[in-house]
Structures are given as C-alpha cells and as structure tokens.
Amino acid sequence: MSTLDYIRTLTLRSSLTSLIALRALRRNKMRSSLTALGIIIGVASVVAMVAIGNGAQVRIESQVAALGQNLLTVFAGSRRSGGVNSGLGSASTITLADADALRRELPDVLATSPEDTATAQAVSNGRNWSTTIAGESPDYLKIRDWKIASGSMFTDHEVRGAAKVAVIGSKTANELFGPLNPVGQTVRVKNIPFIVIGVLTSKGAGMGGQNQDDRIIVPYTTAMKRITGDKYLRSINVQIVSADRMAAAQQQITSMLRQRHRLPDGSDDDFNIFNQKEIADTVNSVSTVITLLLGAIAGMSLLVGGIGIMNIMLVSVTERTREIGIRIAVGGQPRDIMLQFLIEAITLSLLGGLIGILVGVGASRLVAVVADFSAIISSGSVILAFCVSFVIGVFFGFYPARRAAALDPIDALHYE
Amino acid sequence: MTTQTSSVPVVQLRNIGKTYRTGPVEVAAVRDVTLNIDPGEFVAVMGASGSGKSTLMNILGCLDRPTSGSYLLDGIAVAQLNRKELAKLRNKKLGFVFQNFNLLARTSALENVELPMFYGYPLVSLRAQRQRAIRALERVGLGDRYRHHPSELSGGEQQRTAIARSLVNEPELILADEPTGNLDTRTSIEIMGFFQELNDSGTTIVMVTHELDIAAYCKRNIVMRDGLLISDCPNENRRSARQERTRLDQEEQKAKLV
Numbered sequence: 009m010s011t012l013d014y015i016r017t018l019t020l021r022s023s024l025t026s027l028i029a030l031r032a033l034r035r036n037k038m039r040s041s042l043t044a045l046g047i048i049i050g051v052a053s054v055v056a057m058v059a060i061g062n063g064a065q066v067r068i069e070s071q072v073a074a075l076g077q078n079l080l081t082v083f084a085g086s087r088r089s090g091g092v093n094s095g096l097g098s099a100s101t102i103t104l105a106d107a108d109a110l111r112r113e114l115p116d117v118l119a120t121s122p123e124d125t126a127t128a129q130a131v132s133n134g135r136n137w138s139t140t141i142a143g144e145s146p147d148y149l150k151i152r153d154w155k156i157a158s159g160s161m162f163t164d165h166e167v168r169g170a171a172k173v174a175v176i177g178s179k180t181a182n183e184l185f186g187p188l189n190p191v192g193q194t195v196r197v198k199n200i201p202f203i204v205i206g207v208l209t210s211k212g213a214g215m216g217g218q219n220q221d222d223r224i225i226v227p228y229t230t231a232m233k234r235i236t237g238d239k240y241l242r243s244i245n246v247q248i249v250s251a252d253r254m255a256a257a258q259q260q261i262t263s264m265l266r267q268r269h270r271l272p273d274g275s276d277d278d279f280n281i282f283n284q285k286e287i288a289d290t291v292n293s294v295s296t297v298i299t300l301l302l303g304a305i306a307g308m309s310l311l312v313g314g315i316g317i318m319n320i321m322l323v324s325v326t327e328r329t330r331e332i333g334i335r336i337a338v339g340g341q342p343r344d345i346m347l348q349f350l351i352e353a354i355t356l357s358l359l360g361g362l363i364g365i366l367v368g369v370g371a372s373r374l375v376a377v378v379a380d381f382s383a384i385i386s387s388g389s390v391i392l393a394f395c396v397s398f399v400i401g402v403f404f405g406f407y408p409a410r411r412a413a414a415l416d417p418i419d420a421l422h423y424e
Numbered sequence: 425m426t427t428q429t430s431s432v433p434v435v436q437l438r439n440i441g442k443t444y445r446t447g448p449v450e451v452a453a454v455r456d457v458t459l460n461i462d463p464g465e466f467v468a469v470m471g472a473s474g475s476g477k478s479t480l481m482n483i484l485g486c487l488d489r490p491t492s493g494s495y496l497l498d499g500i501a502v503a504q505l506n507r508k509e510l511a512k513l514r515n516k517k518l519g520f521v522f523q524n525f526n527l528l529a530r531t532s533a534l535e536n537v538e539l540p541m542f543y544g545y546p547l548v549s550l551r552a553q554r555q556r557a558i559r560a561l562e563r564v565g566l567g568d569r570y571r572h573h574p575s576e577l578s579g580g581e582q583q584r585t586a587i588a589r590s591l592v593n594e595p596e597l598i599l600a601d602e603p604t605g606n607l608d609t610r611t612s613i614e615i616m617g618f619f620q621e622l623n624d625s626g627t628t629i630v631m632v633t634h635e636l637d638i639a640a641y642c643k644r645n646i647v648m649r650d651g652l653l654i655s656d657c658p659n660e661n662r663r664s665a666r667q668e669r670t671r672l673d674q675e676e677q678k679a680k681l682v
Contacts, residue, residue: 017547024542035530334526337487338589339515339543341508417487421526 022347029352032324033359043320044360046313047400051364051393052371053306055385059372061299062384068295072288074211074220076152078118078248079284080258082110082265084240085277100240101278104228106268107244114264116257121148121245122228126236130224131196132184139180140223141197143231144245149208151247159191159206162227170229175206179221195224200234202226254285307396313360314400321353321408332412333420346413353405354398361397365390432499434597434628435461435484440493442479442651453479454490455651463596466623467630468639468659471648477632478601480648484630485518485599486510498596515543519590523602525582527574533585534570537561540593560588564618580611587618591627598622600631604638610672616641617665641665 033040085099107122124143129136146161148154162173174195181190181204190204202224211220232238248257258281269278325332332345369390372383442454454476461467471477482488483495486502495502498517505513519540520526527536537557541548548556561570564584574582583603590598600619604612620641623629631642639645640663647655 013546017545020547021542330526331528334528335539335543336511337485337514337520337526338540339511339593341511341543343508344543418482421487421522 021344022351025344025348026351026355028348029355032328032352033355036324039320040356043316044356044363046316047310047357047360047397048313048364048367050306050310050313051361051397052368053309054303054393054396055365055368055389056371056375056383057302057306058299058389059368059383059385060375060381061295061302062386063372063376063382065292065295065299066384067381068291069288072284072291074153075284076245076247078251078254079151080246080248080254080261081282081284082106082244082246082261083280083282084242085279099278100238101269102241102244102265103239104241106265107241109264109268110244110246110261114257114260116248116253116260117246118249119147119151119247121145121151122241123148123243123245124228124231124236124238124241126231128197128235130180130184132193135184135186137180137183139177139183141231141235142223142225143228143235144225145228147247148225148245151245154211155209156206157209158189159204161206167227167229170233171227172200172202172230172234173205173226174202175208175225176204177208177221177223177225178210179219180224181207183222197224198235251285254283258283310396310400314357314404317353317356317401318404318408320356321349321405322411324352325349325408325412328412329415329420329423332415333417333423336415336417337421342413345415346409349409349412350402350405353409354401357397357401357404358394361394364397365393368393431463433460433462433496434465434498435459435630436494436496437483438494440480440483440490440495442476442483442488443491452651454483457493457648457651457653459646459653459656461597461628461630463628464623464626465628465630466619466641466643467646468642468644469630469632469646469648470634470636470639472634474650475648476651477648479651481599481601481630481632484597485520486514511543512545515540515545515593517596519593519595519598521583521586521590521598521600521603523605525574525579525586525606527582527585527589529574532571532573533561533566533577533581533588534558536574536585537570537588537592540589544593556592557588560592561585563591564588578611579607580614583607583611583615584618587615587622591622596628598627598629600629602632602634604633604635610669612638613665613668613672617669620665 082102084102104122107120110117111120121144126141127138128141129138130141145167146164149156149161156175157178159175161175162171166173176184176190176195184190184195185193190207193204194201195204196202208221208225226235228241246257246261248254261281262277265279266277271278332340335345335348369385372385375381376383437457437459440454440457440459441452444451444453457480469477469480479488483490484497486497486505489503497513500513502510502513527533528539534554534557537560538553541553541556558567558570561567564587566581566584566588569577569581574585577585587598587603590600603619604615607615616638619629619631623643629642631638633639640659640661642659643662644656644658646653
C-alpha cells in the first residue's frame with residue numbers, strides 16, 4: 009500500500025470515526041447537552057468576563073482621556089487651623105503669578121488655566137440651582153478637550169476685563185433654562201448678573217462619579233473679584249506638550265514652585281501635583297488585575313466542565329464495553345478505538361465551546377444594554393476560548409479513550 | 425469431498441499451551457495441543473465447559489496469546505505480532521460468529537456488516553462497502569431486511585447478519601463460538617445450512633459446540649477434555665441441513681394430522 013493510499017485511508021477513516029462519535033452523542037441527547045453545559049458555562053463566562061473587563065477598561069481610559077490630554081493639576085496645599093484640615097486647595101499658596109510663571113518660563117508647558125471654584129446658588133428667570141462656579145482661562149476648554157455646543161467661549165480680553173460672562177454645562181443649562189436656548193440669557197450668581205455666552209457639550213460622569221456637566225464657567229478674574237474674593241488660586245490646570253514629557257515637567261514645576269514659595273530644603277511642598285497619566289496607569293493596572301481575576305474564576309469553571317466530560321466519557325466507555333469488544337474483534341486497532349472516543353470528547357467540548365461563545369457574546373451584549381456599558385468582545389478571547397475547549401476535549405478525553413483502547417477483547421465481548 | 429492437502433494449512437498449532445495464573449494457583453486451560461486445519465475444512469470443537477475449547481478458540485481467533493507453542497495462521501507466525509498487527513490480521517483473515525450474536529445495537533444490519541470493512545486497509549470506498557455488505561446479506565437471505573436494527577430482527581436473522589459480517593472481508597477462516605446456542609431447533613438447522621453452503625463454496629470453518637446434533641453437520645470432530653485434545657476424527661455420517669429440514673417439516677406435518 010502506497011503512502012498516499014495510507015493517508016487517504018486515514019483521512020477517510022477519521023471522518024467516518026467522527027460520524028460514529030457524533031451519532032453516539034446524538035443518541036444520548038440529554039446526557040450530551042448536560043455534559044456540554046459545563047463547557048458552555050465555562051466558555052461563556054470567560055468570553056463575557058473578558059468582554060466586560062475590556063469594556064470597563066476602555067470606559068475608564070476614556071474617562072481619563074476626558075480629563076484632558078497630558079494634564080497636570082497643581083493644587084494648593086491643605087490648610088490646617090486649630091486641628092481642622094480644610095483639604096486640598098484650601099491653603100493660600102498658589103497665586104496668579106505662579107500660573108503666569110509656569111506658562112512663560114517652562115517650555116514643556118503648553119497651556120495653563122488658573123482655577124478658582126465655589127459652590128453657589130445660580131438663579132435664572134424663575135428657576136434656581138446650586139452648582140459649581142469655576143473661574144478658568146479661555147485655554148481651559150483646550151486643556152480639558154471640551155467643546156462648545158452652542159455660542160462661544162469667553163476671550164482673553166474678557167478675562168482681562170473680568171467680564172460678567174458665563175459658559176455653562178449642559179446639565180446646568182437644562183436645570184436653569186429647560187428647553188430654552190440659554191445663550192443670551194442672564195443667570196444671577198450672588199446677585200451678579202452673568203450673560204450666558206456658551207453651552208458646553210455633555211461630558212457625562214467624571215472619574216469620581218460627579219457630574220461634569222453641572223457647572224458654570226466664568227473668567228477666573230471675574231470669579232476671584234466678584235464671587236469668591238480670593239487672592240489665591242485653588243489650583244492650576246497645566247497642559248504639557250507631550251505624554252513623555254509629563255514626568256520631567258512635573259519635576260520642573262515642583263522645583264519652580266518651591267523656589268517661588270521660598271521653601272527651605274527638606275520641608276514639605278505647600279502644593280500637590282496630580283498627574284493624569286499616573287492616575288490612568290494605576291486605574292488601568294487595577295482593571296487589568298480585575299479582568300485577569302474574573303477570567304481566572306471563569307477558567308476554573310472550564311476546568312470543572314472538563315472533569316464533567318471525563319466523567320461522562322468514562323461512563324460511556326464502560327457502557328459500551330461490548331461494542332468496543334466487537335470493534336476490536338473485527339479488526340479495530342487500538343488507535344481506531346482511541347480516536348473514536350477522543351473525537352467524541354473533543355466534539356462534546358468543541359460544541360460546548362461554540363455554544364459557550366455565542367452565549368458569552370449574548371450575555372455581554374445584554375449586560376451592555378442593561379447596564380449602559382459597552383462590553384468589548386475581543387476576537388482574541390473568542391479564539392482562545394475555542395482553542396481552550398479543544399485542548400480540554402483532548403486532555404480530559406485522553407484517559408477514557410486510552411482505557412477503551414486498552415480493553416481486553418475477550419473480557420469486553422463477554423461484558424454484561 | 426476431498427481436503428486440499430497441497431496448499432498451506434489455514435491453521436498450524438504446535439504444542440500450544442495456555443496457563444492462567446489466578447493468585448497462587450496455575451490453571452492450564454489448554455495443554456500441548458497440536459493441530460492442522462486445511463483450507464476447506466469444517467471442524468467442530470467439542471467438549472464440556474472448562475475443557476479448554478473456548479480458550480483454544482480465543483487463541484485461534486488471535487484474541488488471546490498462547491503461553492507456549494507456536495501458531496501459524498495462514499502461514500503467519502502470530503506470536504511475534506503486536507496488538508495492532510493482530511487487529512489487522514483478524515480483520516483480513518478471520519471472521520467471528522458468537523453465541524450471543526454480538527451485533528452493535530441501534531445500528532442497522534447493513535452497518536453491522538460494513539463494520540469489518542471500516543477497519544480494513546486499504547479502506548474501500550463507501551459505495552463499494554455498501555455493495556459488498558448487501559451482497560453478503562443477500563447470501564444469508566437478508567437482502568430485503570438490511571435497514572432493520574438488531575432489535576427488530578429474530579434471533580435467526582441476527583445470527584445470519586453476524587454470519588454476513590464474518591464473511592464480508594472474505595476471510596481465510598470463520599470461527600463460530602456456539603453459534604446455535606441461543607436458537608431453537610429449526611433456526612439452528614437453518615444456520616447450519618448456511619454454514620454448510622459457505623463451506624461448500626470453499627470457506628474454512630471452525631465451530632465450538634457442546635451439542636452432538638450440531639457437530640454432526642461438520643466434516644471433522646475434535647473433542648477436548650481438561651485442556652487436552654483427546655479425539656480427532658472425520659465425521660463419517662455427516663448430516664445435511666437440507667435433508668434435516670425436510671425431515672422436520674414432515675414430522676410437523678404428521679403431528680398436525682394426528
């Protein structure tokens with residue numbers, strides 16, 4: 009017999025053996041589907057967990073990105089008086105001059121927005137709403153990567169003149185003006201009338217869960233002079249030229265501010281710098297760990313499913329001892345018998361894997377709809393789940409198949 | 425009928441022995457059996473249970489290995505072969521018929537008959553398998569019942585299916601282990617009829633039985649006791665299944681008239 013004939017025979021026999029295996033599975037529909045269920049649940053949970061984990065990660069990343077590109081925030085230190093700590097930004101340490109110096113003297117700084125905030129009651133025609141009043145510079149929108157939905161941002165000219173103009177968030181616009189177009193309307197804060205010149209696009213919940221769309225942005229000069237009366241800033245938003253300059257820029261800002269504030273060596277900073285990239289990295293690594301953890305738990309259920317397959321295959325081999333004896337007697341080689349049961353196990357687990365992928369995709373879609381959350385199904389996890397279910401079939405089918413192939417034909421033929 | 429002494433014997437057993445070890449006790453199931461079976465023979469192996477005839481059959485069927493002696497099947501020394509080679513040999517040279525038929529349940533008669541071809545090298549095409557299986561079933565008179573499953577067939581029909589399976593690969597030797605043990609008299613005669621027909625067309629058959637009635641249809645009778653071959657003689661007054669059937673019909677007719 010030529011090699012070609014041999015290969016042809018093997019191929020044809022393997023496909024016929026697959027048919028026999030499929031038929032055996034079809035015969036025990038209930039048992040087969042219950043066995044496959046273990047794999048279905050395992051694969052589905054791996055696919056869904058990874059999809060949900062990826063979705064969470066992308067969502068966090070987009071929230072971090074929504075803070076702005078390459079953003080450093082310099083907060084004033086905390087103020088402590090009589091044992092009461094008033095928290096970050098409460099100390100009077102950062103001045104407008106600091107902000108100017110950062111922008112003028114550090115080449116890595118692209119833009120700054122001095123920030124002074126207060127919470128106040130805003131009053132429109134017939135409605136009122138408690139919201140955050142934030143004094144900012146015109147660069148604020150660029151720094152935060154934020155767009156104007158209608159109207160326009162105030163200008164440097166208006167900042168210099170401490171103009172009574174305001175750009176409001178979409179939530180605030182809705183609360184104060186309802187369906188009306190707020191642009192051109194007046195909103196009163198602490199009895200000072202501001203002309204609304206722009207409405208921001210919606211940005212949704214921020215990292216801490218607060219609604220970023222609920223705020224009124226006014227020129228920082230106006231805020232300091234007319235609303236808060238502060239001489240100092242709460243913080244400075246600083247945009248750095250590129251991501252790889254972030255660390256260096258943070259160093260430069262620190263040394264510059266220490267110098268300007270004449271802090272002696274060894275003393276603590278009287279300000280804090282928040283690095284957006286560092287936060288993003290931390291959050292990312294946490295969410296990666298969570299995704300891995302969820303995947304590992306789902307993987308455990310795959311293992312349990314595999315053991316289920318092994319169990320059923322052992323039962324099947326015992327039940328079909330006589331069949332095996334007949335097959336061996338008429339010329340079935342150990343390899344043929346082994347292949348038959350191995351294919352049966354692989355078919356079970358691959359079938360479970362395929363259905364599991366469908367269920368997993370369905371489940372993550374459902375979660376996405378119910379929880380308003382985009383689960384991201386990666387083709388990698390789907391392919392991996394499929395391969396893993398194949399490997400499980402081989403691994404857990406091997407022992408029962410080998411047992412079948414090693415049966416003694418005489419005993420097997422007389423098995424009752 | 426003459427035996428073809430000129431060609432190679434199908435079976436050559438030289439001083440075959442088989443001892444089982446159960447704990448400290450050694451049991452000799454077969455002792456020093458020397459035996460030649462030529463092509464075209466029809467041999468009955470008789471003996472009480474425990475006489476070693478089943479063990480001898482298992483050795484002849486390459487399902488069991490002797491602990492001593494040599495066995496040539498169609499000139500091939502069996503002792504040196506591994507499991508895989510034994511399987512190939514069984515597939516090519518041997519056909520089995522069992523007392524309890526040993527058909528695959530929930531599989532049609534046709535597929536049961538196709539089974540030995542499924543394990544054949546080289547694999548014949550599916551169409552050729554089907555044709556050969558149908559031809560084998562036609563030979564045992566089941567040409568119209570091949571779609572039925574074993575549970576839908578009578579005992580005689582099941583055994584005929586098993587005979588069709590045993591001869592589908594055109595083996596050198598058919599081994600039948602108490603083939604009529606589970607059948608009534610009329611069906612037994614019918615089955616022996618098929619064996620006689622097969623033998624007439626040149627197939628060598630070795631059959632284990634403990635019934636003298638059944639051994640009477642064979643050409644040569646071998647008797648075993650305690651693992652030893654104690655008698656080996658040609659069957660002088662051989663029964664013909666066809667004549668027996670006619671006689672049985674007449675007896676029944678008579679019984680009805682009375």
